[in-house]
Amino acid sequence: VTGHSDHANGETGHDHPHRAxxxxxxxxxxxxxxxxLVERGMLDTxxxxxxxxxxxxxxxxxxxxxxxxxxxxxxxxxxxxxxxxTAAIGxxxxxxxxxxxxxxxxxxxxxxxxxxxxxxxxxxxxxxxxPPKWYKAPAYRSRAVREPRILLAEMGTSLPDDVxxxxxxxxxxxxxxxxxxxxxxxxxxxxxxxxxxxxRDSMIGVERL
Amino acid sequence: xxxxxxxxxxxxxxxGQTINVDLWERYxxxxx
Numbered sequence: 001v002t003g004h005s006d007h008a009n010g011e012t013g014h015d016h017p018h019r020a021x022x023x024x025x026x027x028x029x030x031x032x033x034x035x036x037l038v039e040r041g042m043l044d045t046x047x048x049x050x051x052x053x054x055x056x057x058x059x060x061x062x063x064x065x066x067x068x069x070x071x072x073x074x075x076x077x078x079x080x081x082x083x084x085x086t087a088a089i090g091x092x093x094x095x096x097x098x099x100x101x102x103x104x105x106x107x108x109x110x111x112x113x114x115x116x117x118x119x120x121x122x123x124x125x126x127x128x129x130x131p132p133k134w135y136k137a138p139a140y141r142s143r144a145v146r147e148p149r150i151l152l153a154e155m156g157t158s159l160p161d162d163v164x165x166x167x168x169x170x171x172x173x174x175x176x177x178x179x180x181x182x183x184x185x186x187x188x189x190x191x192x193x194x195x196x197x198x199x200r201d202s203m204i205g206v207e208r209l
Numbered sequence: 210x211x212x213x214x215x216x217x218x219x220x221x222x223x224x225g226q227t228i229n230v231d232l233w234e235r236y237x238x239x240x241x
Contacts (some may be wrong), residue, residue: 003232145228165226174231 021179055130063094063175064127065198067104072182082106085177089127099126099175103168106179107208111164114143114152115176115203122170125175128200135204145169155206178205 037043056177067089071078081088085102089095102124105113117123118141126163134140143151148165152158159165168176180202186194201207210231214222 092241147223148226161225163225165223167226167228169228169230171231173233 015166017159020171023087036078041154059099059125059127060129061127061198061200061203062195063092064093064200064203065195067094067127067177068198068203069180069195071104071179072194073101073191078179081179089177094126096126099124100143101174101175102127103175104177104179105166105180107167108182109163109207111166112152112163112205113165113176113178114144115170115178116141116146116167117170118142118145119171122172123176132189132200157206159208172173178203180207180209183209 001102034048038045055187067081071081077088077091080091081104083166086095086100086106088104089099089102105115117135121131121136123135140151145167148167149159149161152165170176180198182194183197184195189197197209199207199209202209210230212228214224214226214228217228227237238240
């Protein structure tokens, strides 16, 4: 859902900007449902704008990257993060729905962690935002548990045979975040600079930094 | 609960791989 900009039109309280291209079917469907819900007073547009703004500005992998960077520079924080992910992530101000029960799993030279949701698309929203399309695809969801080493290689991450792969299947309650290994040669970087090196895919476990 | 790939897929499973599934239910008790 996009285009929740202001309430200047005074009618529905929504002002969708002009678009160069026609709405895609799913966008048109969302817009139609939204219009009906607003018209019948079942939806508060300000509340909806707040949700959209939250997703556009406050949720996303940048949050997870801050968590990872903090763990890299602060051993005590790292220990708390691995002990109680939800609480430690909450220390940085991130939490809420789809992140109520966070488990953080740490990559080492011997162990690589990979996160999947075989059932649907469970994902840690507060730290990673919304899942990428491939995360929701049946091929990823099935192959991540059936042949993760081959899958990872196809996605550009070839792991040596002696590296153990631990696959974590997310549930409606528990969501996982991978703590990647800190890349070599980053000793002099600040926490902020380190956060910029952390990718979304590395926190899902399909990439090594 | 942690399963090895071989436990789930038999001989077709990849070596050095485990699958972790959160199966917590409040009525379950740990098998000691």
